[in-house]
Amino acid sequence: MSRKWHIALMSALLASSAPSFAAGPLPIEEIVVRYQLAVSALELTGTVEAADVVPLSFKSAGRIVIIDVDVGDEVSLGEVLARLDPTQANALLGAASAQSAAATAQLTQAQSVYDRLVGLVERGASTRASLENAEQELMAARASVDEATAQLAKAQQALDDMTLRAPVSGIATQRSAEPGQVASAGQTLVTIAREGAREAQFYVPPVPQIDQMIGKQIELSSLEDGSEVFSAEISEVAPLVNSATGTISLRARIDDENRALSLGTPVKSRLEIATDRTVMLPAAALVTHQGRPAVWVIDKESARAEIRNVEIAKFTSDSVHISKGLEEGERVAGAGAYLLYPGREAVAVGTKP
Incomplete structure (x- = not known):
């Protein structure tokens, strides 16, 4: 082949591989951007424990x-x-009893002396000073009785303990x-474990918004016999993650005390948690641009493609959830997006709301 034909052939190949706006519109699947609250479902297994x-x-x-x-x-x-x-406690109680008896006897004697002096003073047979001394002795005896009574009560309590x-x-x-x-x-x-109220103890991964689940109603059933369903209310979510297991403790109070589950009964439940607002797109819509995740946005007026970097919230088996980078109502290319390039015209063969 001559050099002239070789150059012509190479030119034709390069021209055919370059993007051409003259090419017809590319049929694609179109998805309308709609932000919705993402819901994470957790399958819980745990055991029944006493509430108190x-x-x-x-x-x-x-x-x-x-x-x-x-x-x-x-x-x-x-x-x-x-x-x-109780040997030592009995000995202390005996000593306190003896002290109380002695104080009581002393009080009886002091009361008798005081009463006798009152009569003598009234008849003028004794002095006022003697009566005042007897009164002081009586007050001291009463104080001794009070102290001995307190010691006796303390000793009795020690024996009861x-x-x-x-x-x-x-x-x-x-x-x-x-x-x-x-x-x-x-x-x-x-x-x-106090009889009555029961709680289900679960250990869950530290997912976002888990701390906002207190007060949420859930349903649980026994793993041994799942025929009965019990209503429960989440009563406690631990503020810290267990460093050994990487989980958070979650407790739910079981409402029906008339059908109380036995302690230690294995139970299961399902907890749905609403997380941030995201856009769910099919996996085929996701591409890369400058090493970052991106999607193709189709302009409403010109129907031409524009690459747009986005932030991913999570993946599922067949979809991707976008948290940032798209506006409500925009149109994103789904199936067929891998054939697009900047400025390529696209035509929707199917639109997902």
């Missing part, structure tokens, strides 16, 4: 002689759960002590 948990401990230290409750036991209000060795009773009715969910163990004051020995 009561930790129990002794007010004073001592050696445990009896602990009469196990995990899972039902306990009644006032039921004895554990006892400490050797016995741990259930302050509420419910179910024992934890026991962390054994007979013979020395318990410290305030050390939790038994935990009781």
Whole structure:
């Protein structure tokens, strides 16, 4: 082939590969931009727990002689759960009782002396000074009785505190002590789940707007038997993410107490969370421009294509959600967008609202 024909052939190939506005309109799918609230659905699984948990401990230290409750036991209000060795408390109570008896006897004697001197002074057989001294002795004796009574009550309370009773009715969910163990004051020995209200405990990923779900009604059902559906209200969302699991604690109070679920029952639920307003486009609409995500916007008047960078909120299996970069009512190329170039005329063969 001569050099002249070679140059002519190359020129023809380059001309055919260059964009030409003279080419006919490209048929494309057109999508009208409509911003909508994006909804994220979370499938939740968790367990039923008591809404109120009561930790129990002794007010004073001592050696445990009896602990009469196990995990899972039902306990009644006032039921004895554990006892400490009462030897020292009994000794203190005995000493306080003796002190109270002595103070009472002293008061009786001081009252008798005072009454006798009152009569003598009235008859002129004794002096006013003697009566005043007797009155002071009587007041001191009364103070001694008051102090001894307080000490006796304190000793009696200390003896009563050797016995741990259930302050509420419910179910024992934890026991962390054994007979013979020395318990410290305030050390939790038994935990009781108060009967009545129940809550579902879930652990969820830290998705946006999760903290705004407090008060939202959800439905849950047992994983063991999903035939019954229970209504619940989200009552608590932890403010911090658990660093070990990367999740947030979420609790929902179960409304129906007449059909209470057993503690530990596995349950499931579904939570829908509305996030920022986005535009949902088919995956075919997404292209790249200067290394960033972009779409082709079709001008309403000229029907020519313009590349536009956008920000992506999230992907799904067959679509992409755009959060920024598009205006309400604009038209975006869907299927066929990969054949567009700047200024290429396009014609809609289908329009999605």
